[in-house]
Amino acid sequence: MRLTQGTFSFLPDLTDRQIRDQIQYCLDQGWALSVEYTDDPHPRNTYWEMYGNPMFDLRDATGVMAEVASCRTTFPGQYIKVNAFDATRGVESLKLSFIVNRPDREPGFGLSRQEAEGRHIRYAVHSYATDRPAGERYG
Amino acid sequence: MTVQTDRTATHDTPPESNARYRSGVMEYARMGYWDPDYEPKDTDILALFRITPQEGVDPIEAAAAVAGESSTATWTVVWTDRLTAADVYRAKAYRVEPVPNSPDQHFAWIAYDLDLFEPGSIANLTASIIGNVFGFKAISALRLEDMRIPVAYVKTFPGPPTGITVERERLDKYGRPLLGATVKPKLGLSGRNYGRVVYEALKGGLDFTKDDENINSQPFMHWRDRFLYGMEAVNRASAATGEVKGHYLNVTGATMEDMYERAEFARDLGSIVVMIDLVIGYTAIQSMSAWARRNDMILHLHRAGASTYTRQRSHGVSFRVIAKWMRLAGVDHLHAGTVVGKLEGDPNTVQGFYNVLREPHNPIDLARGIFFEQDWASLRRVMPVASGGIHAGQMHQLLTYLGDDVVLQFGGGTIGHPMGIQAGATANRVALEAMVLARNEGRDIWNEGPEILADAARTCTPLRAALDTWGEVTFDYTSTDTPDFIPTATPA
Amino acid sequence: MMTTAVPSDEAGVESDEANLDLDLGAALSASPIEALLATLDAELIGLVPVKTRIREIAALLLVEKLRGRAGLSSGPPSLHMSFTGNPGTGKTTIALRMAEILHSLGYVRKGHLVAVTRDDLVGQFIGHTAPKTREVLKRAMGGVLFIDEAYFLYRPENERDYGQEAIEILLQVMENQRDDLVVILAGYRDRMDRFFQSNPGMNSRIAHHVDFPDYTPDELGAIAGLMLEQLQYRLSPDAGRALTEYIERRRTQPHFSNARSIRNALDRARLRQANRLFSDRGATALTRDELMTLEAADIRASRVFEIPEDEGG
Numbered sequence: 001m002r003l004t005q006g007t008f009s010f011l012p013d014l015t016d017r018q019i020r021d022q023i024q025y026c027l028d029q030g031w032a033l034s035v036e037y038t039d040d041p042h043p044r045n046t047y048w049e050m051y052g053n054p055m056f057d058l059r060d061a062t063g064v065m066a067e068v069a070s071c072r073t074t075f076p077g078q079y080i081k082v083n084a085f086d087a088t089r090g091v092e093s094l095k096l097s098f099i100v101n102r103p104d105r106e107p108g109f110g111l112s113r114q115e116a117e118g119r120h121i122r123y124a125v126h127s128y129a130t131d132r133p134a135g136e137r138y139g
Numbered sequence: 140m141t142v143q144t145d146r147t148a149t150h151d152t153p154p155e156s157n158a159r160y161r162s163g164v165m166e167y168a169r170m171g172y173w174d175p176d177y178e179p180k181d182t183d184i185l186a187l188f189r190i191t192p193q194e195g196v197d198p199i200e201a202a203a204a205v206a207g208e209s210s211t212a213t214w215t216v217v218w219t220d221r222l223t224a225a226d227v228y229r230a231k232a233y234r235v236e237p238v239p240n241s242p243d244q245h246f247a248w249i250a251y252d253l254d255l256f257e258p259g260s261i262a263n264l265t266a267s268i269i270g271n272v273f274g275f276k277a278i279s280a281l282r283l284e285d286m287r288i289p290v291a292y293v294k295t296f297p298g299p300p301t302g303i304t305v306e307r308e309r310l311d312k313y314g315r316p317l318l319g320a321t322v323k324p325k326l327g328l329s330g331r332n333y334g335r336v337v338y339e340a341l342k343g344g345l346d347f348t349k350d351d352e353n354i355n356s357q358p359f360m361h362w363r364d365r366f367l368y369g370m371e372a373v374n375r376a377s378a379a380t381g382e383v384k385g386h387y388l389n390v391t392g393a394t395m396e397d398m399y400e401r402a403e404f405a406r407d408l409g410s411i412v413v414m415i416d417l418v419i420g421y422t423a424i425q426s427m428s429a430w431a432r433r434n435d436m437i438l439h440l441h442r443a444g445a446s447t448y449t450r451q452r453s454h455g456v457s458f459r460v461i462a463k464w465m466r467l468a469g470v471d472h473l474h475a476g477t478v479v480g481k482l483e484g485d486p487n488t489v490q491g492f493y494n495v496l497r498e499p500h501n502p503i504d505l506a507r508g509i510f511f512e513q514d515w516a517s518l519r520r521v522m523p524v525a526s527g528g529i530h531a532g533q534m535h536q537l538l539t540y541l542g543d544d545v546v547l548q549f550g551g552g553t554i555g556h557p558m559g560i561q562a563g564a565t566a567n568r569v570a571l572e573a574m575v576l577a578r579n580e581g582r583d584i585w586n587e588g589p590e591i592l593a594d595a596a597r598t599c600t601p602l603r604a605a606l607d608t609w610g611e612v613t614f615d616y617t618s619t620d621t622p623d624f625i626p627t628a629t630p631a
Numbered sequence: 632m633m634t635t636a637v638p639s640d641e642a643g644v645e646s647d648e649a650n651l652d653l654d655l656g657a658a659l660s661a662s663p664i665e666a667l668l669a670t671l672d673a674e675l676i677g678l679v680p681v682k683t684r685i686r687e688i689a690a691l692l693l694v695e696k697l698r699g700r701a702g703l704s705s706g707p708p709s710l711h712m713s714f715t716g717n718p719g720t721g722k723t724t725i726a727l728r729m730a731e732i733l734h735s736l737g738y739v740r741k742g743h744l745v746a747v748t749r750d751d752l753v754g755q756f757i758g759h760t761a762p763k764t765r766e767v768l769k770r771a772m773g774g775v776l777f778i779d780e781a782y783f784l785y786r787p788e789n790e791r792d793y794g795q796e797a798i799e800i801l802l803q804v805m806e807n808q809r810d811d812l813v814v815i816l817a818g819y820r821d822r823m824d825r826f827f828q829s830n831p832g833m834n835s836r837i838a839h840h841v842d843f844p845d846y847t848p849d850e851l852g853a854i855a856g857l858m859l860e861q862l863q864y865r866l867s868p869d870a871g872r873a874l875t876e877y878i879e880r881r882r883t884q885p886h887f888s889n890a891r892s893i894r895n896a897l898d899r900a901r902l903r904q905a906n907r908l909f910s911d912r913g914a915t916a917l918t919r920d921e922l923m924t925l926e927a928a929d930i931r932a933s934r935v936f937e938i939p940e941d942e943g944g
Binding site: 001003008010011012014021022025043046084090091093094095096097110111119120121122125126 | 573
């Protein structure tokens, strides 16, 4: 399967040139950029690991690209995304978030169902990657 | 009963108090409903009406009559007014101006004291402002164009249960419009077939699918069936893509008890969103808003019925006013026009609706039909929904007109795709992501849009097919609801 | 980083001399460089040798661009600089202008200036310095990193000083990311010379050394005039003479910092003028003229006049 979280997941994987342009766009809007990675991309896994703090006051994409490159070197087989944070009052949240690295093989998710009374069904989405212990996933 | 108007009367002489309360019929203007020197207070509720007086009726008297009939007045003088602080309770028309290019129409600005309204009640607010007054004989047509809701009144409403920012965080989707589709055909599918459409569309790349406004619980599909199959589809699609997905389960029913029962079932099945129709009424909307807030549910409102009173320019209520009321009443999604689709929508007017729904503060913007400054006092922002006759080939226009914070709903444009529903959904998602990517790269999407889509279609056959099928479809009709003030270029 | 001499997309026009725009005058007037240099001349008093150097550097960079266009060898020039001179001689101001010039010639992408000192780069604990330095470098990317009193990075008396770590990271970036940022090291001439002697790696990466001389008394007087004009003040004739004398004395006293000392002197004179107007207030309202004029007393009250002239220096 192909995980389609993030803003540009339906396009072919972005080139570094394209990633750089998106980062520069975010910086030009005055947003802070951050890099996050995970080996468990469950749709409700809100808190991916932070690769350093968000980067404030940058003007040029080079610095963020260096963090992306460094994160890829450290965690080549994991999902990595770039987030852009807007501190404007009333937003104070992400404005863009897109995947810049994914493992070669994406095992995806299973859906388990538990039948209850009145044809009621309780669903749980299960991340196959987590069948293996952390550190050994996507090996 | 028609009020005879003395057209020679001078309106600026305040009536002597004894004379004011003498029994009989008196012009509204002389009863104190016209006060050209009135300075609206920060806490006043302000309304702008478009008045078409009956022939021979003075516009100022007509404006005063509207002020009177929408506040304290009746057709004759009543002595019981003198038991009240009547001067405060009387609404005051304070400004009347001819409408540009419409000789028989006038704009009337009317101020209402805050104490005329029950806190936090749209029903009460509207019972005054659009109550009897719209049938009043002295005017041949009347339209409520805009309102200024003072912060003091805004703060009596809890507002949208979720709002744009939290909705995005809950969905983990940022930086692009959301994508949806209404399941078609509108009527007749069984629950099992219905769920198939939901699954295909969501797996193909949409974020939401939607019940239509008139899908409730009919002989061909009872509501529980729809909910069960729909949620099976949502969860399957979520597992297949790793994304959070949703289906607007329409909980509209005949009674509040029905609606609560349906909403609770939707919640218990794990739905993130429920849907209601505007026709359930303001009180029911506010009740459902409170329910949604208690249950962390996104509340989608379909504006079924709105066009009966919003579309005509001379009579009714502008949709921008409905939009304001709905933000107060507390919905998370509201259908607000597409500009380019099959339903009514002048670009400027529609952008005015969008601004009302999703800005923290609206400045006066006559070109977009916004007559009052409006401070929303941190009331959460409503996600507008663009639905009706739109397709992937218009993506550059949609993104330019409507921006990022909107749900684009491609019903026919998804389900009618020649290669199937999943392909239709994929075509829309790829077109959207390619357009956002290009815009952020600094490209001129308005002019290069078709080229950007064609490029994206090279690696996406479904998009190629969509462009071939609908590329040329447009709905080019003249809008009826257009702004009165066209921006004029200032000399350089 | 290697750069090919002839960009492949321009190979086609390489032999066609007639199509090449090699007219330096036209190229100069087409770029905003002339305007920037003119602003520099107009805004800053004196500094003739500095302005000449800046003009030379700008010309070199422009010629490099033209050479590139003509298909001649034009590796990315090293642009890192050192600005040496006493305090208040205009180093930061010139660095700001330099950033604009580099931006307008396309040598840096953004043209902003990030000014730092040792404290911004060097940490207190082990492992603290590298993240701090990288943080600053990320902010400076696309612009100019101005390191004031750069020699404080190097403390030979403490061999475990974390400054060395910052220097190494800087060197790496100065060498490998020449397209991404320009570094300007600034400080006193003599200390900077010693810094370069002890850090030959740093010295070899600095392409342009610009020395900022002290201002002459006349230049300092003109600077004072310009500052007063911007503030909408003026000097009475007596006050003018007092200021000239003040400058003569102050220059030879300790902690003299050129234009900055002048700015401080004028600020204090304005305080005294205000106090004088306040305590001498009479029945009549103050005139606009009185509000604008600094008198000799406002200047002569300075402690500078208390120190006998021969003790200064």
